[in-house]
Amino acid sequence: GAGVSQSPSNKVTEKGKDVELRCDPISGHTALYWYRQSLGQGLEFLIYFQGNSAPDKSGLPSDRFSAERTGGSVSTLTIQRTQQEDSAVYLCASSFPWGGLTGELFFGEGSRLTVL
Amino acid sequence: AQSVTQLGSHVSVSEGALVLLRCNYSSSVPPYLFWYVQYPNQGLQLLLKYTTGATLVKGINGFEAEFKKSETSFHLTKPSAHMSDAAEYFCAVSDSSRGSQGNLIFGKGTKLSVKP
Numbered sequence: 483g484a485g486v487s488q489s490p491s492n493k494v495t496e497k498g499k500d501v502e503l504r505c506d507p508i509s510g511h512t513a514l515y516w517y518r519q520s521l522g523q524g525l526e527f528l529i530y531f532q533g534n535s536a537p538d539k540s541g542l543p544s545d546r547f548s549a550e551r552t553g554g555s556v557s558t559l560t561i562q563r564t565q566q567e568d569s570a571v572y573l574c575a576s577s578f579p580w581g582g583l584t585g586e587l588f589f590g591e592g593s594r595l596t597v598l
Numbered sequence: 599a600q601s602v603t604q605l606g607s608h609v610s611v612s613e614g615a616l617v618l619l620r621c622n623y624s625s626s627v628p629p630y631l632f633w634y635v636q637y638p639n640q641g642l643q644l645l646l647k648y649t650t651g652a653t654l655v656k657g658i659n660g661f662e663a664e665f666k667k668s669e670t671s672f673h674l675t676k677p678s679a680h681m682s683d684a685a686e687y688f689c690a691v692s693d694s695s696r697g698s699q700g701n702l703i704f705g706k707g708t709k710l711s712v713k714p
Contacts, residue, residue, distance in 0.1 A: 486641065515701065517704075522607065522706065523706060524688065524704050524705055524706035524707050525642075525688065525704035525707075527693075527701055527702075527703070527704075530701050538701060573641060573642070575641075575642075584630075584647070584649070586644060587642075587644070587702065588641075589641030589642040589643070590641050591639065591640055591641045592641060
């Protein structure tokens with residue numbers, strides 16, 4: 483498709499389970515970003531990829547969170563042993579290099595995670 | 599380090615009235631500033647941006663913002679609100695502390711309601 487695609491759009495899981503969230507960026511975009519959007523908290527940066535490498539992982543909140551990107555395209559955000567505080571909308575964005583300078587980040591519609 | 603403060607988590611205006619959404623930033627380097635809009639159940643999309651040059655920038659849907667260095671502000675305005683403007687608006691600054699790799703730091707958002 484033409485836009486950033488995220489799946490699943492909605493995920494309900496039980497506390498302690500692992501979840502995987504997928505992001506398919508716009509073709510040709512080398513940069514990929516994960517953000518977490520919690521009610522009243524705005525967007526919290528999680529991790530940034532340039533190609534397959536992650537120069538900035540500083541936003542990952544704990545070692546339960548990890549992300550990878552393969553083939554310079556699809557990225558997966560994995561949350562292990564989910565906790566209720568992980569409930570949020572996880573947004574993925576992609577851009578050409580230097581997207582953060584031009585502001586030309588293209589966002590997906592997000593994956594809403596609910597941990598019971 | 600950069601930061602963004604949006605005054606007012608919720609703003610309500612009447613249709614046809616002026617829209618003013620406030621954003622103040624903190625940056626130790628010349629900032630690149632952005633406004634994004636998020637309609638219900640959608641991803642964020644870029645509304646307008648300031649990088650260099652003219653301090654009054656125009657965006658989509660009749661919105662504009664003015665960069666005021668002396669006030670460290672980048673307020674978003676629209677002369678006449680329309681019902682379709684109801685959405686959440688996020689101010690963002692480019693995070694140059696990460697070596698200009700392209701991350702954005704977002705404010706917590708302002709939800710705009712438009713009354714008929």
